Amino acid sequence: MIRAEQNSRSSMQMTAALSHGPHSPFTLDTVEIDEPRADEILVRIVATGLCHTDLFTKSVLPERLGPCVFGHEGAGVVEAVGSAIDKVVPGDHVLLSYRSCGACRQCLSGHRAYCESSHALNSSGARTDGSTPIRRDGTPLRSAFFGQSSFAEYVIASADNTVVVDPAVDLTVAAPLGCGFQTGAGAVLNLLRPEPDSTFAVFGAGSVGLAALLAARAAGVSTLVAVDPVAQRRALAEEFGAVTVDPTTEDAVEAVRAATDGGSTHSLDTTGIGSVINQAVTSLRARGTLAVVGLGASTVEVNMADIMLSGKTIRGCIEGESEVSTFIPELVELFTGGRFPIDRLVTRYAFSDINKAVEDQASGRVVKPVLVW
Template sequence: MQITAAVSRGPESPFTLETVRIDAPREDEVLVRIVATGLCHTDLFTKAALPEAVGPVVLGHEGAGVVVDVGSRVTGVSPGDHVILSYRHCGDCRQCRTGGPAYCENAHRLNSSGRRADGSATLTQHGEPVRSAFFGQSSFAEHVLATADNIVVVDRSVDLVAAAPLGCGFQTGAGAVLNVLRPESDSAVVVFGAGSVGFAALLAARSAGVATLLAVDPVPARRALAEEFGARAIDPGTHDVVGDIRAATGGGATHTLDTTGNASVIGQALSSLRARGSAVVVGLGEPEVAVNVQDLMLSGKTLRGCVEGDSTVQQFIPQLLALHAEGKFPFDRLVTEYRFDDINGAVADQKAGTVIKPVLVW
């Protein structure tokens, strides 16, 4: 079947809408018509990291849409189902068997190899393979091939445009709080970077009843929205971030979350903690960070990473939708819609910080 997709042809080139051919679904695959796709930092990070020599690439991993067809071995998913797409996992490795599908031992092969697990291409153009199957979907396209393990069936009343980022960004921030940090009502939670992941984390902490919330971000509009959501906002360009946090929390935060991937900011997240506090990092960025091991040890602090909010998507995404239905997790307020043919405008606005979460709508 011929479809339109947003194709990347190099780290510096814009996305271009092009015609590609998608395979018919195999016996274990599901064909989904995409309604909307969130634009995530991971898409842009990956685009920048792939050299032109790899050829055309279709990214996108926060897809939401309607099932068109299913393979003969697929169960639990039917044509007409409304679905949110997330990351793939094998279900058989030690991590998957012990409740850690986000850390699947086969994650690279299933999510970022550019092919199916058997090495075949889901998309072609002029008879040549197109690097695709990103997070088992490549949802910068009108249609995608997915599998039951990265599909969450949702009620038809769910707004797929607003809910699309639950597949990655929103669940990453919310899961880092609810599944990993697990603050209590008397905790003091600080989020570094008030983008879509950071705001999801703030909203999740608020839903858990945390009274003391702080957000650190250089963009005034984002600080204003954080305050609207009940957080104290700190401008890192004009304030002593660590000093302000310690003053506002009576000695230091109990929990901090870094969404920036910036080494100096991660250092602030650790320094801002009180004794026995916990810091989690979720941002792709600098691969190495200097850590004061004496402070870490003597203060009993914890530093750990987190992928996809430590979530099992078939359970966690419905949990987040339930919180939204109760008015406790208003993720729709973070979304700005863009026509799919304005994908480069969405990229520019995201990089400029003028929007929190761009969502591309077909």
């Protein structure tokens, strides 16, 4: 629950993109943001990626809940830290990701993406005490999205979702490592873990799918397949070494089987579409594994006899099953070393053009919009 009353802590003004419900565009408005509390970090945002999760959440929160500040792929420079923060200092360049408590069974077993407090920390619209770091004319705004709400000039972040990077790293390219690129790459490197002699197919070659494709290539997998109806995305996947399939003109199952000598050993669905997930399962070879990362269909029809008799596995996966403090630096190293060319996926937009970025992403004209201040 969002607390109506706020404490009297000092704050400063900034510009943020406000969501007003499913059917309205984002608007830029002047809002107030708190100074960091003892366990918080104030970050000036340089860039933030536009992720499907932002738009999905916008589509399901009704207008009656009031304006919200989304954004969860922030990158920027630390402006101030609270008294309890000891591993981040003003001036540090940082990438922001999801929050986790660090104390529950999932966190302690190394699976922070499945933190038992994830909803409260990432999607409740407030801090855990019910207060919000962002207000407009003194009225609380739903914010603290993924512990950041980075569709804004500044954010309040925490030690558990802040990763320091080399100042030489281009933040306008690296920002999506906080979620989208991390989700695709992590599903491959942390969950599926293909070997060089594996075969990998991705269904949906948007930013998550292409990041997964690049990660599989970096892992040495030589047989790569990308299934997507958008010609521009298929062309990019081909440049990355993949065989491509247009599901609007080809039988996707047969095409994947043909390209992988009988079926993929590892596949990833990024679409969340029931019929596509079915194709991905069917096109696996015996004992193959499908990871699903897309929000969408709540129910999917699959052939259970095929799954049982062929020993196939379907696994859900969020945030690439990553430990952000170690995995994001690994991805940064792959990028700076030339083995993970995510710069090929990014199109930059002025922050004021956020609605144009939304349109271009939805139409398939761009793969990954990044908003730049």
